[in-house]
Amino acid sequence: MTLALEAIGLGKRYGRTWGLRDCSLSIPPGHVAALVGPNGAGKTTLLKLAVGLLRPSAGAIRTFGETPRDDPSALARIGFVGQDTPLYADFTVAELLTMGEKLNPRWDQAGAKDRLGRLAIPLDRKTGRLSGGQRAQVALTLALAKQPELLVLDEPVASLDPLARKDFLAALMGSVAERGLTVILSSHLIADLEHRCDYLIVLSESRVQALGQVDELLSRHWILVGPRRDDERVAGVDVVVQVSHTDRQTTMLVRSDAAITDPSWTVHAVGLEELVLAYLAEPSAGMLPGPRPTEGQR
Amino acid sequence: MIEFRLAARSNVPPYLQLVEQVRQALRMGLLEAGDQLPTVRDVAESIAINPNTVLKAYRELEHEDLVEGRPGLGTFVIRSLAGPSLASHAKLRRDLLSWLQRAKDAGLDHEDIVALLETTLRSFTSEGAA
Numbered sequence: 001m002t003l004a005l006e007a008i009g010l011g012k013r014y015g016r017t018w019g020l021r022d023c024s025l026s027i028p029p030g031h032v033a034a035l036v037g038p039n040g041a042g043k044t045t046l047l048k049l050a051v052g053l054l055r056p057s058a059g060a061i062r063t064f065g066e067t068p069r070d071d072p073s074a075l076a077r078i079g080f081v082g083q084d085t086p087l088y089a090d091f092t093v094a095e096l097l098t099m100g101e102k103l104n105p106r107w108d109q110a111g112a113k114d115r116l117g118r119l120a121i122p123l124d125r126k127t128g129r130l131s132g133g134q135r136a137q138v139a140l141t142l143a144l145a146k147q148p149e150l151l152v153l154d155e156p157v158a159s160l161d162p163l164a165r166k167d168f169l170a171a172l173m174g175s176v177a178e179r180g181l182t183v184i185l186s187s188h189l190i191a192d193l194e195h196r197c198d199y200l201i202v203l204s205e206s207r208v209q210a211l212g213q214v215d216e217l218l219s220r221h222w223i224l225v226g227p228r229r230d231d232e233r234v235a236g237v238d239v240v241v242q243v244s245h246t247d248r249q250t251t252m253l254v255r256s257d258a259a260i261t262d263p264s265w266t267v268h269a270v271g272l273e274e275l276v277l278a279y280l281a282e283p284s285a286g287m288l289p290g291p292r293p294t295e296g297q298r
Numbered sequence: 299m300i301e302f303r304l305a306a307r308s309n310v311p312p313y314l315q316l317v318e319q320v321r322q323a324l325r326m327g328l329l330e331a332g333d334q335l336p337t338v339r340d341v342a343e344s345i346a347i348n349p350n351t352v353l354k355a356y357r358e359l360e361h362e363d364l365v366e367g368r369p370g371l372g373t374f375v376i377r378s379l380a381g382p383s384l385a386s387h388a389k390l391r392r393d394l395l396s397w398l399q400r401a402k403d404a405g406l407d408h409e410d411i412v413a414l415l416e417t418t419l420r421s422f423t424s425e426g427a428a
Contacts, residue, residue, distance in 0.1 A: 173346050176342065196347065198351070
């Protein structure tokens, strides 16, 4: 099985500072992967490396087994929408479509026009005069018209209102269903990722803190609530990700492959947002040993 | 055709919510054998949900022999869950409504009523009376 995206010891240095360092991860094809992390964690750098806009200073990144920066055929299989969905503001939507058609060998012009028609976006309008939601939809349409196998989206919905966000994500999910795309998208809006993303990458200070299929990650994490205790060892628990105390009570978010049987703890399931926030709040704690072998996984 | 929805704050995994909504529609007679379920693409787009989740729900329903996938056509209902009891639903519902009114008159709020129903149902079921 060829991985849709694979980074091995990947690093990018800007002058003396590292924007991303020693990053290793993999995404199997067919997933909608969420990339989350605090500002400055290296998300945008990672995405730009993935689409060949940056050259690694260290390590390697591959998409479908190829190196995007050096290989035009790899680039043809990738669609990219940058932060805040940049478009040439003085071009009309139709002009952008023409440009895309002339620049890309596999361009699906009919599909793109059909899509914009259903969204009631006027083709003769300059993109600078479209609403934020419409611009995002145009950017997504252009990226999809390239007929990519991997779609990379950097904060695509950050500046949109809730309705436009929902519309954008709905269109994205429809396209995933239609074409079996692999998607990687970064976002701060974790609630928006719930039910949409089935793969999660938590990036913190360049390092991958958590990586894997969302339902598998959720089924391996628990919230334990019990009487206060200062000893953080709990039978059967692999890693304590986050812990907080009141004078009487201790609450922990833990990772464990086995069920917690200690009767002094009340055990609760974990939601995606809780899980992500716990890892983000504790950049040093609960570090996963790194990507697990992906052979045999789907 | 039925329309799906997702509860924003629910401990029930999304795929199970979809499965449960189909089962519910089958029990209520809203879906019958031969009816088509919405395509994976339509569900993914209409409620902005990962298509793999929809696929998982449909696979579960296939596993329960409630629906079958017909290649190139879609997913179709092959078995109804509406038993002979469906006819008596309307009367039972009326009885329940008048009971709910009495409970409200007696000063029970929403949570009191749910708690009373749940504990009663639990003891009813555990006594084997069901």
